[in-house]
Amino acid sequence: MHQSRFPLRPLDSVPEQLGGGMPAPLADSSPPQIPQPGPPVLSSNPVEADALARAQAGDHHAFAQLYSLHKRRIYSLCLRMVGNISEAEDLTQEAFLQLHRKIATFRGDSAFSTWLHRMAINVVLMQLRKKGLSLISLDEAMEPAVEERPGRSFGEPDLTLSGAIDRMALQKAIDELPSGYRLIFVLHDIEGYEHNEIASMLDCSIGNSKSQLHKARLKLRAALRIHPHEEGPR
């Protein structure tokens, strides 16, 4: 069991966009001639900025506050990427441990949430690579599988899925995507990353990222055509 004596509690009630009532930022390190003295503003959210500054100075309560602010997004991201609750919990834990180790290095070159999000993605990618994911997929791009070949297999227009996608069937189809396809599909279509960002994260070409995404969508389409209505009445 994980009965911890560590005296931290995440502050579940902290509103994500609320700025009132927080103490002023800590230590002034700016030259006196700068009109607004204080440390660089590392987040546009005052609650987050304050927690971040304090967490960077080693305040564990502030770190717990950051956890509360970002746990949903990071956990949801992990869950989407791996499709497994237990793994998503482990990866969320690892992401926040990484955050704890590296938080002092955050300098505000990007939004904190973006930095953390990216860190979590890297944690997931490292884990997937440890498990043998070769992003398949990335090299198979030039050799489409039978169901992916253009033309004939897409056949009859009367089978079009438009407007009639069953959520359960789609979820199942995404869950069953090969890891590499799933990864790029989630990063692009769900998380909204651009192909150049994905290519950089996955160390592949932009063309590969596009091709993988396309293949993922084709696989989903094929799966939905085979099992278009698996769900019972909702």
Added chain:
Amino acid sequence: MNDDQKEMSCAAFQAQLPDLIGSGETAADHPHLRNCELCRALLADLETIAEAARQLFPIVEPPDELWEHIESAIKKETS
């Protein structure tokens, strides 16, 4: 257009699709789609799948005990 030409044309169009969709251009305006019901259906399906997928994943709450695990691990690392 005979069947072979149409098939080749579909193959060429579909080979371009990843770039067309990935570039943010409106693939639906592509000339090939004017006369090709099959590729129109394909494009419509892919767009529908992408849109449906975006709505599929809600933001979810991790279990409460996850924080306990994290703080326990932090404590181990920092002690």
